[in-house]
Amino acid sequence: MTQPPAGPSTVSLGDRLFAWLCQSSGVFVLALAAALVAVLALQAWPALKHFGEWNVLTSANWDPENPDPEKRSYGALLFVYGTLATSAIAMLVAVPLGVGAATYLSEIASPRVRTVSAFLLELLAAIPSVIFGFWAVEFLAKRGLAPAYDLFGLKHQSGEGIVAAGLVLAVMVLPYITALTFDVCQAVPRSQREGSLALGATRWQTIWNVVLPYARPGTIAACVLALGRALGETMAVTMVVGNAQHLDFSLTATGDSIPSIIAKQLHETTAGDPKRSVLIALGLVLLTITLLTNLCARVLLRWWAAKPRTRAGKPIHVTEVADLPPRAPADVAAARRRAKRRDTLMTGVLAGCQFLTVVPLFLILGYITYKGAGQVTGAFFTNLPNDRPPGLYHALVGSATLVVLAAAFAIPIGITAAVLLSEYRNNRWVAPVRFVAELLGGVPSIIIGVFAYAILVTPFWLAPGERPWGYSAWAGGFALAVMMLPVLVRSSEEAMRLVPNSLREASYALGASRRQTVLRVVIPAALPAIVTGVLLAVGRIAGETAPLILTARGSQFVARSLSDATPSLPYYVYDFAKRPDEALKNLAWAGAFVLVVVVLLLNVAVRLLAGKRVVAAARAD
Amino acid sequence: MLNRLSLPTLALLAALSGGCGSKSGGAPRISGGGATFVDPIMQKWSGEYKKAKNVEIDYVSKGSGYGITNVTSKNLDFGCSDAPMNAKEVEAAKAAGGEVVHVPVTVGAVAVVYNLPAAKNLTLTGEVLADIYLRKIVKWNDPAILKLNPAADAAALNADITPVARAESSGTSSIFTEYLSKRSPEFAKAVGASKSPKWPAAGVLGKEGNDGVAGHVKDAAGTIGYVELAYAKKNNIPFATLLNKAGKPVTPDAAGVTAAVEAAMKVKQEKEPYSLHPLAFSFTDADGDAAYPIVGASYAMLFKKQPKEKGEVIVAFLKWVAGDGQKFAAELDYAPLPADLTKKAEELLGTVTFE
Numbered sequence: 001m002t003q004p005p006a007g008p009s010t011v012s013l014g015d016r017l018f019a020w021l022c023q024s025s026g027v028f029v030l031a032l033a034a035a036l037v038a039v040l041a042l043q044a045w046p047a048l049k050h051f052g053e054w055n056v057l058t059s060a061n062w063d064p065e066n067p068d069p070e071k072r073s074y075g076a077l078l079f080v081y082g083t084l085a086t087s088a089i090a091m092l093v094a095v096p097l098g099v100g101a102a103t104y105l106s107e108i109a110s111p112r113v114r115t116v117s118a119f120l121l122e123l124l125a126a127i128p129s130v131i132f133g134f135w136a137v138e139f140l141a142k143r144g145l146a147p148a149y150d151l152f153g154l155k156h157q158s159g160e161g162i163v164a165a166g167l168v169l170a171v172m173v174l175p176y177i178t179a180l181t182f183d184v185c186q187a188v189p190r191s192q193r194e195g196s197l198a199l200g201a202t203r204w205q206t207i208w209n210v211v212l213p214y215a216r217p218g219t220i221a222a223c224v225l226a227l228g229r230a231l232g233e234t235m236a237v238t239m240v241v242g243n244a245q246h247l248d249f250s251l252t253a254t255g256d257s258i259p260s261i262i263a264k265q266l267h268e269t270t271a272g273d274p275k276r277s278v279l280i281a282l283g284l285v286l287l288t289i290t291l292l293t294n295l296c297a298r299v300l301l302r303w304w305a306a307k308p309r310t311r312a313g314k315p316i317h318v319t320e321v322a323d324l325p326p327r328a329p330a331d332v333a334a335a336r337r338r339a340k341r342r343d344t345l346m347t348g349v350l351a352g353c354q355f356l357t358v359v360p361l362f363l364i365l366g367y368i369t370y371k372g373a374g375q376v377t378g379a380f381f382t383n384l385p386n387d388r389p390p391g392l393y394h395a396l397v398g399s400a401t402l403v404v405l406a407a408a409f410a411i412p413i414g415i416t417a418a419v420l421l422s423e424y425r426n427n428r429w430v431a432p433v434r435f436v437a438e439l440l441g442g443v444p445s446i447i448i449g450v451f452a453y454a455i456l457v458t459p460f461w462l463a464p465g466e467r468p469w470g471y472s473a474w475a476g477g478f479a480l481a482v483m484m485l486p487v488l489v490r491s492s493e494e495a496m497r498l499v500p501n502s503l504r505e506a507s508y509a510l511g512a513s514r515r516q517t518v519l520r521v522v523i524p525a526a527l528p529a530i531v532t533g534v535l536l537a538v539g540r541i542a543g544e545t546a547p548l549i550l551t552a553r554g555s556q557f558v559a560r561s562l563s564d565a566t567p568s569l570p571y572y573v574y575d576f577a578k579r580p581d582e583a584l585k586n587l588a589w590a591g592a593f594v595l596v597v598v599v600l601l602l603n604v605a606v607r608l609l610a611g612k613r614v615v616a617a618a619r620a621d
Numbered sequence: 622m623l624n625r626l627s628l629p630t631l632a633l634l635a636a637l638s639g640g641c642g643s644k645s646g647g648a649p650r651i652s653g654g655g656a657t658f659v660d661p662i663m664q665k666w667s668g669e670y671k672k673a674k675n676v677e678i679d680y681v682s683k684g685s686g687y688g689i690t691n692v693t694s695k696n697l698d699f700g701c702s703d704a705p706m707n708a709k710e711v712e713a714a715k716a717a718g719g720e721v722v723h724v725p726v727t728v729g730a731v732a733v734v735y736n737l738p739a740a741k742n743l744t745l746t747g748e749v750l751a752d753i754y755l756r757k758i759v760k761w762n763d764p765a766i767l768k769l770n771p772a773a774d775a776a777a778l779n780a781d782i783t784p785v786a787r788a789e790s791s792g793t794s795s796i797f798t799e800y801l802s803k804r805s806p807e808f809a810k811a812v813g814a815s816k817s818p819k820w821p822a823a824g825v826l827g828k829e830g831n832d833g834v835a836g837h838v839k840d841a842a843g844t845i846g847y848v849e850l851a852y853a854k855k856n857n858i859p860f861a862t863l864l865n866k867a868g869k870p871v872t873p874d875a876a877g878v879t880a881a882v883e884a885a886m887k888v889k890q891e892k893e894p895y896s897l898h899p900l901a902f903s904f905t906d907a908d909g910d911a912a913y914p915i916v917g918a919s920y921a922m923l924f925k926k927q928p929k930e931k932g933e934v935i936v937a938f939l940k941w942v943a944g945d946g947q948k949f950a951a952e953l954d955y956a957p958l959p960a961d962l963t964k965k966a967e968e969l970l971g972t973v974t975f976e
Contacts, residue, residue: 065686065790065817067707142841157783157826158841243788243827245820254826264829268686268790270693270713386664457696464695464717471696556667556679557650565652565681578828580835580856 011513018515022424025416026433029485033436036443036451036482037287043454044281046274047074056278057285060247062261064275074278078247082162082255083286086237087230089166090173095223097170098177099212100353105178106185107193107207108347109354117354118179119607124361125175126603128543130570131592133239134577135364136168138371141240149252156252157242163251165241169233171360173226178357180225184218184304185211202343207350217304224297225442228290232444234259234546235574258286259446263549266450271460283450287443294442365596372593375586380594385572386556390583392591394558398473398567401559402552403542405477406484411534414488415523421489422496423518434493441486449547452479457551473559473566476552480541487540491533495526532609539602543595545570569595649934654681655688655700657831658793659919661851662727662953663701666946674941676934682830686790686816692922693717699923699935701726703792704816705901706922707894714924722973723898723920724966726942728882729955730873731796731915732853732860734838735845737761739777744769744862744870747804747906747914753845754784754801755808756822761843769864785834785846788827790816796917797847800905847915850874851954865914866906877913878956884909885916886959900965929975936970943967 041048047056055061059075066072105114137160145167146159188211196206212219242254243264262279269276383391420427421434454460456475459467469475499522507517523530545568552566554575559566569591576588648671653663660682667678680701688700693714705723706714714721733750735743740761749765752758758765762778787794799814811821826844828834835852838844850873853860862870871877884907895901904916921939943966947957958966 061819063817063819065815066819067813067815069709146841155781155824157824158837158844160826243829244823245825245827246823248823253823256827264789268684268690270690270717272713273690386668458694464693467695554681555652556664556681557677560647560650564650565679578830578833578836580832580839580852580858582856585836 015513015515018518019424022416022420023427023429025413026420026427026429028413029417029433029440029489030429030436032482032485033440035455036448039451039454040280040284040287040447043460044277044284047277047281048284050274051281054274054278056281062245064278072274074274076258076261076278076282078245079256079258079261079282080285081247082165082237082241082257083231083259085162085255086165086169086241086257087227089163090169090230091223091227093167093170094174094177094226097353097356098174098223098226099181099219100350101174101178101357102181102185103207103211104350104354106182107203107211108350117358118182120358120361121175121178122603122607123365123600124171124358125179126539126599127361127364128545128570128595128599129172129233129235130239130543130545130574130577131364131368131596132168132172133236134573134588134592135367136164136236136240137577139363139367140164140168154252155250157254160240160242161244161252161254162241165237165255165257168236168240169230171364172233172236173230174357174360176226176229177222180222181215181219184215184222187218188214202339204343204346205339207346217300221297221300221304224293224300228293228297228442231293232259232286232290232442232446234263234444234446238263239574239577258282259444259546262446262450263546266453267550267553271458280450280454283447287447290442290444291439294439298438368589368592368596372589372591375590376593377590380587380590384556384558385576385584385587390587392567392569392572392587394555395567395569395572395591396594397558398552398555399542399569401473401562401566402476402480402548402568403538405473405562406480406541407534407538409477409481410484410488410537414485414537415492415530417485417489418492418496419518419523421493423514423522433489437486437489440482441490445483445544446546446550448479448482449550451482452476452547453550469563471551471553471565473552473562473564476548476566476568477562479547479551480544483541483544483547484537487537488533491536492526492530495529495533496522498529499525528609532606535602535606535609539599539606542602543570543599545574549574648675648677649931650677650679651698651931651935651938652679652681652696653699653701653921654683654691654697655922656685656703656792656919657682658685658703658729658849658917659701659727660831661849661855662949662955665949665953666942669946669949670938670941674937676938678938682832684787684789684830685792685795688922689790692721692924695924698931699921699939701919701921703917703919704795705894705898705920708897711894711897718924718926720925721922722925722969723901723922724939724943724969725900725918725958725962726921726939726946726966727950727955728878728904728916728918728958730850730878730913731793731800731847731917732850732873733845733847733863733915734835734853734858734860736838736840736842736858737778737780738842739780740770740773741859742862743773743859744864746864747801751801751805751808753782754786754820754825755805755811756784756820756824758782759824780843783826783841783844784820784824785826785828785837785844786818786820787834788829791830792816792917792919793831793847793849794818796905796915799903800915803906849955854954863914865910865912866908867910867912869910871911871913873913873915875951875954875956877911878904878916879959880909881907881912881914881916882918882956882959882962884912886962900962900969923973925973927973927975932973932975936973940967940970943970 054074056074056076060077061073061075063073141159141164145164149156192210193206196210237257238260243256244254266279379389379391382393384394421430452475503521507521548568548571554567554571555565573588573591576584579585663680685702685704688702689710691697692700761780762775795816798818802809802814812818828837831848831852834846835848838846839858862872865871881904885902885904890896895903906914943963950957
């Protein structure tokens with residue numbers, strides 16, 4: 001962006017302070033990421049030291065609490081296998097469907113279908129993971145897979161297991177694959193398609209021979225990004241995977257995953273317990289894998305963006321072609337008919353893919369509405385769980401508290417860091433901050449929960465009696481803020497980049513300093529887009545459950561201060577979803593419904609604001 | 622309702638202005654947690670005690686293992702567990718804050734719940750249950766089950782058994798596996814009594830909490846599980862009749878629990894972890910014709926050294942629980958503590974010191 005003119009006048013104190021503030025925010029993001037890795041490594045150290053000796057990654061014998069100390073064993077292969085297997089199934093299902101749907105939307109669908117589908121996919125992506133888990137265990141496993149297994153005479157555990165978890169993960173990553181692949185297909189130059197069509201190729205031949213090969217690296221990157229998300233997912237997997245203790249490779253097997261075992265068992269360990277260090281070491285393994293997948297995807301995308309926009313094919317010598325005898329007209333016609341038939345067929349198949357990607361959205365929304373809408377009563381909003389009739393008033397208050405606290409922490413840091421990235425581009429911290437913020441966005445939520453748990457709930461440098469907070473809104477809010485930060489940094493930076501440079505030039509020309517330009521010109525012009533980003537980030541954390549299990553936990557009452565354990569809506573959906581008690585289970589349904597409605601409304605608000613953004617940007621010009 | 626809706630913002634402002642340290646006025650709040658076994662009656666106590674003494678007992682049920690470790694790390698003011706701390710856990714607690722007292726707060730039956738529309742009033746034994754959880758019996762029409770239930774329709778029972786167990790460290794698991802270990806030497810060798818039993822074969826489904834097991838068994842056909850009686854009764858989940866040590870068929874109820882408690886309290890507790898604590902008893906597989914065989918107590922655990930103000934509130938609450946609170950046991954399908962145990966519990970609470 002435009003730099004202020006270098007003049008003889010000294011930079012004012014306010015300007016220097018402002019620059020320092022923005023740089024500090026950027027450095028804070030770096031420090032946060034470094035602290036996350038350091039704390040995890042420190043806590044996992046006892047296990048890492050004995051990694052081979054304890055057979056952590058080579059044995060499936062997980063028995064850390066055996067009453068006989070001789071028999072205690074920390075083999076975690078089961079969880080590694082479960083994590084990989086569920087993600088593999090998810091990719092197997094989601095990649096063909098997602099890529100098919102994306103090509104359909106990009107190449108075939110009418111603009112109207114495209115708009116509607118894009119909206120539906122955004123909604124699907126916005127649904128909180130605990131809702132996917134609840135739906136998976138109640139509908140997919142009990143009412144879908146269990147009868148299906150019975151039909152084929154397969155042994156199963158109420159339909160739960162690796163396959164059920166893999167399928168729900170597939171539904172969760174579908175929108176990512178579809179949206180990213182769609183963008184990649186859209187970036188294929190028009191000339192490529194025109195060339196193919198001009199040579200007489202059908203639309204399917206163009207898609208298959210031109211568009212998809214051209215888009216391949218980008219598509220792979222999209223799939224790898226989706227894989228990273230699947231690997232780190234906690235709630236949807238833990239609710240439906242069956243929490244098994246044995247490696248079982250059969251089709252209907254139950255299993256368990258790394259995030260799931262951390263969410264269930266980390267808070268029942270004490271400092272110094274080998275089980276704690278092994279669980280955190282597993283977290284570190286998960287973090288490494290997801291960071292690697294993320295890095296791979298980014299490298300691929302960068303390479304794809306940089307590569308020359310032509311595709312080398314096999315050279316054809318015109319003389320050879322000319323020497324061939326001409327084909328009989330009947331043959332040519334037959335070949336053309338075959339191509340035509342295949343084109344119609346494949347158009348149908350691609351349309352089918354697109355259809356299948358939006359079906360789960362309606363299944364989920366339909367089932368949650370069917371079960372939950374009728375349960376939302378006045379008592380739901382005003383009573384506590386032990387009242388008759390029970391309600392989730394305390395969880396609504398708690399969720400609001402957590403979200404506001406997280407936002408209060410993340411918004412100032414996120415926006416100032418974004419100012420650094422967008423307005424101080426010569427600063428040496430810009431490249432590392434942007435890189436780390438992107439990686440931070442790919443860190444699984446449970447890992448952020450472990451981090452907050454280790455430094456705020458059970459700060460390891462303090463003796464048990466001296467810890468100021470324990471399970472608290474502080475810890476929960478912090479975890480959510482860490483999740484919000486990367487989304488905010490990225491969206492705010494993009495928002496500020498959208499502000500035309502001419503505005504900055506005009507400001508500087510009038511003698512304004514950089515601080516004045518940013519605060520009076522750039523941020524006001526970018527405000528609608530920044531607010532959109534904030535809403536997006538709030539939507540992401542409002543339904544977040546996994547880190548809260550370890551940090552804010554739950555409570556039967558309204559939290560009275562930020563150092564009390566703080567109930568939240570997603571936590572209670574998760575807790576009450578498993579209850580046998582009809583009244584409480586209905587609360588979970590009602591809570592799920594309310595949560596979905598809130599998150600989807602936020603998304604619609606984002607859409608409306610994003611529409612406004614275009615207007616604001618146009619006016620600014 | 623509308624003005625309560627705007628409360629989140631108000632509550633937040635109040636919370637922010639309250640700051641972190643100062644707990645604003647109103648009722649004192651005690652944070653408890655752990656065992657899900659005791660949760661139904663604990664929530665009842667919480668409500669009644671709030672009415673009677675204006676003290677809020679915030680009990681969060683997360684499993685006995687959670688209760689033990691979070692008392693140790695002082696994230697809870699008191700914890701509950703149905704399995705007393707073992708030697709390792711006692712050591713860890715000592716290092717963190719000294720001695721921990723175990724106060725029995727309730728006794729109850731662990732019901733064997735199942736979901737089998739084709740069979741009502743199933744009768745089982747400890748040996749058969751052990752084989753089910755060892756995955757040696759995998760069908761409901763297994764000869765061993767049919768032999769105990771001659772009236773059952775063998776053809777209708779032709780279904781797979783899905784055993785459901787706990788996914789987290791649980792005192793109910795400890796009670797259940799202790800019973801199975803007493804009845805089946807093979808089970809004792811392969812699994813043993815444990816809060817986190819390692820089931821020897823694949824195919825055991827894990828669910829969180831007594832509530833999670835009960836919720837799943839209630840909904841999924843072919844399942845069998847073990848939960849505190851209150852969960853089974855309140856939610857109309859069928860439970861099995863068991864043959865006790867004397868060979869008599871007994872269903873879980875307060876009388877069967879009381880009979881088991883009376884018989885077991887005559888026995889000197891020599892085995893860990895019971896020997897480590899003055900008021901801890903193993904109530905499983907007790908003698909007597911009327912004794913229900915899977916019985917356990919839930920213990921409230923707290924450090925013997927307590928902070929002055931909070932400690933007094935906790936001790937007063939637990940004294941109330943061990944005394945007056947027992948009158949709610951019957952309606953919630955627990956058994957009241959024997960008078961003798963109530964007295965000893967109050968004495969034990971008298972030894973807690975405040976500083």
